[in-house]
Amino acid sequence: MTVIEIKVELKKGVADPEGKNTMKTLESLGFEGINDVKSVKMFVVDIDASADDAKAVGEEMCKKLLANPVIQNYTVTVR
DSSP states (O other): OEEEEEEEEEOTTSOOHHHHHHHHHHHHTTOOOOOOOOOEEEEEEEESSOHHHHHHHHHHHIIIIIOOTTTEEEEEEEO
């Protein structure tokens, strides 16, 4: 069994309202010095495949479902 981590994040310049709201809330709770907060989705997938095949399957998962290539970037890492 192989474990892959898939990280999906918004591309630079795309509005991130969840990140902005989190930043405002942290500041209202007294946290100082926060320059930016970005929201990121992380998927951890257990798959019966070799490391090379698992990475390719993870890439295909992103293309078909997990990421919107117009507004999001993704990385697939094999653990």
